[in-house]
Amino acid sequence: MISDPLLHPPSSRAEHATRRAPPPHRRRRIVLALGTCGAAALVAVGVTFATGDGRGDATGTNAPAVTPVAPTTTIAPTTIAPPTTLPSIDAPGTLWWLVNRDRPLPDGYVPPDLLTPNVPLKPDTGATQVTAATGAAFEAMLADAAVAGFQLQLNSGYRSYEQQQMLYDRFVQDYGAEVAAQRVAPPGTSEHQTGLAADVGLVGLPDDQLFGDTDASVWVTTNAHRFGFVIRYPPDKAHITGYDNEPWHLRYVGVELATELQAGGLTMEEHFGLVPAAAEATTATTG
Numbered sequence: 370m371i372s373d374p375l376l377h378p379p380s381s382r383a384e385h386a387t388r389r390a391p392p393p394h395r396r397r398r399i400v401l402a403l404g405t406c407g408a409a410a411l412v413a414v415g416v417t418f419a420t421g422d423g424r425g426d427a428t429g430t431n432a433p434a435v436t437p438v439a440p441t442t443t444i445a446p447t448t449i450a451p452p453t454t455l456p457s458i459d460a461p462g463t464l465w466w467l468v469n470r471d472r473p474l475p476d477g478y479v480p481p482d483l484l485t486p487n488v489p490l491k492p493d494t495g496a497t498q499v500t501a502a503t504g505a506a507f508e509a510m511l512a513d514a515a516v517a518g519f520q521l522q523l524n525s526g527y528r529s530y531e532q533q534q535m536l537y538d539r540f541v542q543d544y545g546a547e548v549a550a551q552r553v554a555p556p557g558t559s560e561h562q563t564g565l566a567a568d569v570g571l572v573g574l575p576d577d578q579l580f581g582d583t584d585a586s587v588w589v590t591t592n593a594h595r596f597g598f599v600i601r602y603p604p605d606k607a608h609i610t611g612y613d614n615e616p617w618h619l620r621y622v623g624v625e626l627a628t629e630l631q632a633g634g635l636t637m638e639e640h641f642g643l644v645p646a647a648a649e650a651t652t653a654t655t656g
């Protein structure tokens with residue numbers, strides 16, 4: 370079952386990461402993200418702004434008709450929400466929402482905009498949906514992968530709390546509570562419940578072969594960030610993420626953050642300063 374993408378090994382630590390707002394140097398980046406990520410990100414945080422269609426201005430005067438101008442993406446500084454409402458690792462549904470064993474989802478969370486992307490699906494998957502933005506990015510990535518010669522598929526997307534509970538219970542029944550606790554994310558803590566995670570697979574890959582051993586996996590590792598995905602649980606980061614290497618588990622975070630994480634070889638926990646003290650100590654002692 371080691372090739373089963375549903376498996377999520379447990380955290381090796383009990384430390385609880387503290388919640389922190391992004392450091393000051395990040396806040397500027399957040400504002401920049403708002404300027405580049407477009408309407409979706411703005412809607413996500415409830416920001417309103419002028420449409421730039423030339424009709425009606427901020428003064429409310431009945432100014433004479435003017436020469437139409439092309440729509441602009443300029444956002445008046447006064448319309449940008451205060452930092453407390455900007456996308457953050459704490460805001461459910463936003464790009465940088467950070468979910469792990471220590472940071473569970475809100476009770477009963479269901480993504481508001483689930484859909485099944487137009488991509489090949491693992492035949493027996495019961496989790497074909499992801500959020501709309503995740504699906505669009507996933508479609509784009511798989512189209513590019515096809516050009517490169519790799520026929521990828523969606524193995525598992527959104528899983529409800531109840532589905533995760535069933536998965537967990539099944540492992541308890543089959544392997545015992547101890548094994549289940551080590552290999553499956555407890556319900557309420559799986560990134561799959563966010564709708565922002567997508568397990569990628571290779572069409573036709575035999576059950577006895579691991580995705581991580583394929584050239585397709587190399588392509589995904591090299592290219593996923595261009596479409597806004599990060600490999601959420603990379604090798605040698607289990608002491609930080611709480612999960613062993615899962616080269617198939619992608620998380621949609623947007624191109625900007627994905628590119629930055631890729632360039633720095635960082636996990637979300639490291640990027641946002643949420644490395645558990647125990648992990649930092651481990652890093653320090655091992656150099």
Ligand SMILES: [Zn+2]
Pocket residue numbers: 374375525561566567568617618619
């Ligand atoms: Zn996964």
